[in-house]
Amino acid sequence: MRIRIAAALSAVAATALLLSGCAGAGSPSASPTPSASSSCLLDAKPGKASDAVTLEGEGKDLKVTVPSAADVDKATAVERTVVKKGDGKDVKPGDLVSVQYRIVNAADSAVLDSSSRGSDDQIPVLLDPQQQSLFVAALECQPLGSAVVAAIPGKMFGDGGKSVVVYAQATKKLSTVADGTAVAPVDGMPAVKLAKDGAPEITIPKADPPTETKISLLKQGDGATVASGDYVIVQYRGVTWADGKEFDSSWKRGTPAQFQTTGVVTGFKKALEGQKVGSQVLAVIPPADGYGAQAQGSIPANSTLVFVVDILGTVPAAPTQ
Numbered sequence: 001m002r003i004r005i006a007a008a009l010s011a012v013a014a015t016a017l018l019l020s021g022c023a024g025a026g027s028p029s030a031s032p033t034p035s036a037s038s039s040c041l042l043d044a045k046p047g048k049a050s051d052a053v054t055l056e057g058e059g060k061d062l063k064v065t066v067p068s069a070a071d072v073d074k075a076t077a078v079e080r081t082v083v084k085k086g087d088g089k090d091v092k093p094g095d096l097v098s099v100q101y102r103i104v105n106a107a108d109s110a111v112l113d114s115s116s117r118g119s120d121d122q123i124p125v126l127l128d129p130q131q132q133s134l135f136v137a138a139l140e141c142q143p144l145g146s147a148v149v150a151a152i153p154g155k156m157f158g159d160g161g162k163s164v165v166v167y168a169q170a171t172k173k174l175s176t177v178a179d180g181t182a183v184a185p186v187d188g189m190p191a192v193k194l195a196k197d198g199a200p201e202i203t204i205p206k207a208d209p210p211t212e213t214k215i216s217l218l219k220q221g222d223g224a225t226v227a228s229g230d231y232v233i234v235q236y237r238g239v240t241w242a243d244g245k246e247f248d249s250s251w252k253r254g255t256p257a258q259f260q261t262t263g264v265v266t267g268f269k270k271a272l273e274g275q276k277v278g279s280q281v282l283a284v285i286p287p288a289d290g291y292g293a294q295a296q297g298s299i300p301a302n303s304t305l306v307f308v309v310d311i312l313g314t315v316p317a318a319p320t321q
Contacts (some may be wrong), residue, residue: 086145124313221278
């Protein structure tokens with residue numbers, strides 16, 4: 001399965017350029033994500049621009065102001081000032097964390113995006129260098145609980161890029177395994193057994209595949225509900241009904257994946273939308289809701305697909321600027 005995501009932050013769509021050359025290429029069969037690593041990719045240092053930014057208020061009332069003296073455009077690299085040192089373990093690329101943040105235009109301090117659309121002014125963020133490099137640059141290699149200000153000159157986003165300032169605080173490390181309550185399996189569906197790390201083993205029944213998409217819960221979560229167009233963070237494994245062979249797995253890559261519900265095949269979309277964070281979903285997707293008569297990578301034409309998906313987080317799409 002080939003999963004792609006548009007940049008979650010429309011105002012800073014080119015964030016991957018920040019860490020260009022620092023992170024390895026991702027799997028060709030999914031959105032690229034890093035293997036968990038303790039090494040810093042950028043380890044930005046404080047500078048005149050980041051030191052000059054002021055913060056007022058807290059929570060949803062937090063205001064980030066960039067004085068003209070900061071002159072972020074003239075910064076030669078990403079600058080990062082730690083305004084509060086946390087006491088947790090260091091945050092690293094590949095982590096899934098809950099984040100409070102504000103992203104503002106360095107020219108006028110106008111808010112471009114914020115975590116205020118999330119629950120309790122928090123949004124789950126997968127620190128993926130290819131898709132969320134802005135947050136990687138801000139949060140990596142600082143203890144959990146640290147609050148930072150990052151000043152990012154426009155040149156880091158490529159030609160015509162606009163300078164931005166990011167306030168971010170990673171408040172909690174989130175589970176990378178569905179933690180909902182176990183639900184009794186449904187007769188006729190594939191059998192699922194979980195390894196110690198939570199990775200699913202899928203056994204296909206000796207029967208003809210269904211002609212309509214079938215979805216059942218293996219675990220019932222109690223978190224936020226996934227809405228259409230949300231960006232979801234998941235662990236998943238996919239196999240074909242015909243032979244049980246794996247064709248894609250976030251578990252194999254060693255880190256969750258993230259994508260928009262409207263950017264995947266119809267059956268996968270049906271498996272996600274309306275479900276709660278913390279749930280584990282089993283989906284059997286016939287060709288009509290999958291890839292139809294078209295072969296897709298290692299997936300033969302007219303394949304029925306079977307997925308086990310752990311829903312770890314969901315993020316409403318950022319408002320259009």
